[in-house]
Amino acid sequence: MKKETHIHAAERFLSNKKNAEWHDETLWQTRTKRDRQAALIPEWEQLRELASKIKMHTITHLDRYLEQFATAAEKNGATVHWAKDAAEHNAIVLQILQQHEASKLVKSKSMLTEECNLNPFLFEKGIDVVESDLGERILQLMDIPPSHIVMPAIHIQREDVGKLFEEKLQTEKGNADPTYLTRAMRQCLREKFLASTVAMTGANFGIAETGDVVVCTNEANADMGTSSAKVHIVSMGIEKVIPSHDALSVFVRLLARSATGQPSTSYTSHYQKPQKGGELHIILVDNGRSDNLADKDHIQTLKCIRCGACMNTCPVYRRSGGYSYSYFIPGPIGINLGMLKDPKNYYTNLSACTLCFSCNSVCPVQVDLGNQIYKWRQGLNAIGKANRTKKVMSDGMRMMFQQSGVYHAAVKAAPLMNLMPRALIYCKANKWGIGREVPQFAKQSFTSWWKKEVQKR
Amino acid sequence: MPLIALDAIHYSDKVEQFVEVSKSVGGNAVVLREGEDINVLIRSLYPDAGKSASNVPGIDAVINPDDVRTSQELNGISLGIVQGVFGVAENGCVWVVQNVKERSLYFISEYLVILIDKDQLVDNMHEAYKKVQFNDYGFGCFISGPSKTADIEQALVVGAHGAKGVTVILR
Amino acid sequence: MGYRGKIGLFIPCYVNTVFPEVGIATYKLLTHLGIDVDYPVDQTCCGQPMANAGFEEKSVPLIHKFNELFDKYDYVVGPSASCVAFVKENHPHILEAHGQHACQMSGKIYEVCEFLHDIVKVEALPGAFPHKVSVHNSCHGVRELHLSSPSELHRPRYSKIKDLLSLKEGVEVFEPQRVDECCGFGGMFAVEEDAVSVQMGKDKLRNHMATGAEFVTGADSSCLMHMQGIARRENLPIQFIHVVEILVAGL
Numbered sequence: 001m002k003k004e005t006h007i008h009a010a011e012r013f014l015s016n017k018k019n020a021e022w023h024d025e026t027l028w029q030t031r032t033k034r035d036r037q038a039a040l041i042p043e044w045e046q047l048r049e050l051a052s053k054i055k056m057h058t059i060t061h062l063d064r065y066l067e068q069f070a071t072a073a074e075k076n077g078a079t080v081h082w083a084k085d086a087a088e089h090n091a092i093v094l095q096i097l098q099q100h101e102a103s104k105l106v107k108s109k110s111m112l113t114e115e116c117n118l119n120p121f122l123f124e125k126g127i128d129v130v131e132s133d134l135g136e137r138i139l140q141l142m143d144i145p146p147s148h149i150v151m152p153a154i155h156i157q158r159e160d161v162g163k164l165f166e167e168k169l170q171t172e173k174g175n176a177d178p179t180y181l182t183r184a185m186r187q188c189l190r191e192k193f194l195a196s197t198v199a200m201t202g203a204n205f206g207i208a209e210t211g212d213v214v215v216c217t218n219e220a221n222a223d224m225g226t227s228s229a230k231v232h233i234v235s236m237g238i239e240k241v242i243p244s245h246d247a248l249s250v251f252v253r254l255l256a257r258s259a260t261g262q263p264s265t266s267y268t269s270h271y272q273k274p275q276k277g278g279e280l281h282i283i284l285v286d287n288g289r290s291d292n293l294a295d296k297d298h299i300q301t302l303k304c305i306r307c308g309a310c311m312n313t314c315p316v317y318r319r320s321g322g323y324s325y326s327y328f329i330p331g332p333i334g335i336n337l338g339m340l341k342d343p344k345n346y347y348t349n350l351s352a353c354t355l356c357f358s359c360n361s362v363c364p365v366q367v368d369l370g371n372q373i374y375k376w377r378q379g380l381n382a383i384g385k386a387n388r389t390k391k392v393m394s395d396g397m398r399m400m401f402q403q404s405g406v407y408h409a410a411v412k413a414a415p416l417m418n419l420m421p422r423a424l425i426y427c428k429a430n431k432w433g434i435g436r437e438v439p440q441f442a443k444q445s446f447t448s449w450w451k452k453e454v455q456k457r
Numbered sequence: 458m459p460l461i462a463l464d465a466i467h468y469s470d471k472v473e474q475f476v477e478v479s480k481s482v483g484g485n486a487v488v489l490r491e492g493e494d495i496n497v498l499i500r501s502l503y504p505d506a507g508k509s510a511s512n513v514p515g516i517d518a519v520i521n522p523d524d525v526r527t528s529q530e531l532n533g534i535s536l537g538i539v540q541g542v543f544g545v546a547e548n549g550c551v552w553v554v555q556n557v558k559e560r561s562l563y564f565i566s567e568y569l570v571i572l573i574d575k576d577q578l579v580d581n582m583h584e585a586y587k588k589v590q591f592n593d594y595g596f597g598c599f600i601s602g603p604s605k606t607a608d609i610e611q612a613l614v615v616g617a618h619g620a621k622g623v624t625v626i627l628r
Numbered sequence: 629m630g631y632r633g634k635i636g637l638f639i640p641c642y643v644n645t646v647f648p649e650v651g652i653a654t655y656k657l658l659t660h661l662g663i664d665v666d667y668p669v670d671q672t673c674c675g676q677p678m679a680n681a682g683f684e685e686k687s688v689p690l691i692h693k694f695n696e697l698f699d700k701y702d703y704v705v706g707p708s709a710s711c712v713a714f715v716k717e718n719h720p721h722i723l724e725a726h727g728q729h730a731c732q733m734s735g736k737i738y739e740v741c742e743f744l745h746d747i748v749k750v751e752a753l754p755g756a757f758p759h760k761v762s763v764h765n766s767c768h769g770v771r772e773l774h775l776s777s778p779s780e781l782h783r784p785r786y787s788k789i790k791d792l793l794s795l796k797e798g799v800e801v802f803e804p805q806r807v808d809e810c811c812g813f814g815g816m817f818a819v820e821e822d823a824v825s826v827q828m829g830k831d832k833l834r835n836h837m838a839t840g841a842e843f844v845t846g847a848d849s850s851c852l853m854h855m856q857g858i859a860r861r862e863n864l865p866i867q868f869i870h871v872v873e874i875l876v877a878g879l
Contacts, residue, residue, distance in 0.1 A: 273595020
């Protein structure tokens with residue numbers, strides 16, 4: 001389905017001034033909280049450097065570490081599955097559910113399962129999937145997608161959550177207090193946790209040396225689900241593996257600080273063995289990741305630990321919201337991941353960047369996000385997706401700038417533009433003029449001043 | 458694998474730092490005073506605690522969580538008192554390696570008290586991970602403060618699906 | 629003072645035609661400091677607009693032209709952080725990507741504030757500029773040329789622009805909230821994503837004006853041009869001036 005371009009979607013987002021302002025300010029506050037946490041750690045920049053090096057080392061030796069992880073996990077009693085793509089991943093999940101005659105699945109947040117479109121697949125097969133992260137649950141009940149990878153419901157107002165809960169959870173009419181609503185969902189989901197037989201989580205990290213899977217949450221939803229249910233399914237992208245607990249210590253110091261400005265998430269859970277009498281299934285998913293390893297221009301996206309800091313700092317994301325991007329992950333990392341997945345489909349997101357490089361500077365693993373966006377733009381012409389107007393303008397500029405004579409004639413003629421009637425200057429084709437006055441060309445250019453005042457002397 | 462040789466943060470007073478961070482993340486940390494009775498302290502911190510559960514020797518509790526048959530039976534525990542291994546000063550985390558029959562106790566209790574030895578504090582997560590060990594249960598968790606969420610309009614709500622309050626007692 | 633050699637002046641196309649006073653101020657200040665300033669009249673453009681739009685191969689002939697014109701100077705100095713950053717950071721890899729020889733410019737091209745701060749090491753400035761100014765820390769200046777410490781990094785705070793302005797009598801220097809957030813110009817971004825671009829510019833202007841400053845000043849006339857366009861459309865009582873014009877005021 002062809003989605004609206006970022007340009008138009010963003011314009012629409014901004015037309016709701018109050019929401020747009022709130023969205024921008026709230027996400028900026030998250031960036032500020034990150035800054036405050038980073039300022040408390042003198043070795044912060046060293047940590048980022050180390051995290052980047054550990055990730056690069058791991059992804060360039062990925063087969064070795066995946067092998068080590070799988071061996072260790074199986075020795076611990078877990079069952080390791082390998083999924084080449086989304087379809088295989090979903091089929092494996094279904095198979096496990098069917099083996100246990102389960103018609104319900106309680107899950108905690110996982111962007112990978114979004115990527116694999118797991119929920120719609122399971123619904124079609126008659127499985128009731130219950131999202132347990134509050135933000136994801138709200139979106140599930142509203143039947144809309146997430147707009148941020150860490151704060152998925154950031155764009156929803158409390159009144160709308162209140163109305164939703166009135167309808168779905170029979171809460172008090174008109175009560176939109178976040179604490180009241182959260183408690184109502186606690187009660188509702190508590191019943192579902194207690195009744196669940198199969199629970200699913202994502203994985204923030206998989207430790208090669210020891211075979212444990214690490215999940216970081218604030219809500220305890222991952223642990224409520226997996227401690228009640230006997231069967232635990234983990235969906236893990238192959239790039240999530242890291243060598244050791246020593247390596248992990250670097251990432252856990254960076255993750256929550258970068259994502260939400262907390263020194264740590266409330267829970268950093270290590271699942272090493274299945275529960276007694278239970279099962280632990282780890283599905284390692286490729287879905288195009290090993291292809292990205294071969295792409296030297298874009299391999300760095302595999303370092304990403306899905307913290308969302310790049311979104312919080314991106315001035316364009318803050319003012320356009322997650323739904324303005326056509327890929328399910330928005331912001332700087334989303335623009336890049338979308339291009340890796342399907343450039344001909346997601347290239348329209350490339351306009352959503354001023355190349356300010358703020359994202360490069362906050363990324364805890366130093367992914368060169370802005371530089372990669374620049375590189376993707378260079379590659380558009382080759383795949384037939386270059387913007388025709390920009391191409392024509394660039395050709396025109398090149399011709400003018402290459403020939404000094406032509407350029408100087410243009411410079412001389414420029415001030416005449418000032419005399420054009422306003423209606424002509426501010427015609428529809430002049431996009432600059434929609435929100436701004438056009439600059440006045442100086443009566444005497446620098447070149448002509450130089451020739452008169454300096455050269456002639 | 459790159460060498461992790463960095464001059465990581467150290468605190469002149471680990472206890473003070475741990476207590477400060479615990480409070481800043483919505484939790485609490487208290488040092489057991491010389492001669493103070495731990496059960497008296499716990500009762501003073503949670504005077505309204507109804508059904509309590511603990512398998513820690515010397516701790517008063519209504520039930521022993523190891524006596525239940527299913528994890529669901531622990532629903533309704535208002536105060537879980539559990540043994541932790543060590544604490545981390547930089548972020549108020551406590552490493553809890555499963556030592557109860559049903560790990561749900563750590564999450565299902567309305568409130569949680571975690572006990573650690575006062576001299577079992579490390580400065581940062583690098584030191585922490587050098588001490589992390591698993592037992593036969595194969596589960597461990599760093600817990601920092603109560604469960605929480607800010608998913609509704611970024612308004613912080615303490616108490617999502619796990620404990621609504623956590624106190625670490627250093628003794 | 630640190631330097632008195634011969635430099636080539638790099639005047640970007642829009643400075644040439646829209647803000648020639650910035651070029652003139654640059655020339656006057658450098659000359660006053662005893663530097664021999666030459667201006668190769670045949671220069672045109674560094675190639676940034678095409679490259680950022682996705683057509684970096686179209687800048688290759690311009691890069692060659694740039695190298696030829698500026699080869700003979702010790703230093704190349706230009707009053708535009710984004711254009712200088714483009715030459716410094718992008719010329720080498722564009723040439724490399726198109727199988728060309730190595731670029732010589734990176735080691736000797738400087739934005740004028742960096743040049744005054746790092747090479748000339750200015751210690752005193754003539755004249756006065758008795759006004760309140762708000763410093764616009766433009767993205768390429770901050771994150772590519774390191775004119776000031778990026779707010780994202782855990783680094784001791786520094787600002788070469790503020791250091792230079794502190795030498796000028798009468799200037800009261802302020803910085804806005806969100807000290808180095810992008811103003812939304814972004815080259816072609818300004819016309820392609822004009823809704824977001826204008827919103828970013830409006831927000832930036834609001835933060836600058838909240839300092840009480842009479843002028844917004846910075847090292848990038850492109851950013852100033854974008855904000856000025858918005859200010860004029862919205863009738864906002866704020867003026868715009870390049871840093872080098874402040875430094876040379878009263879001369």
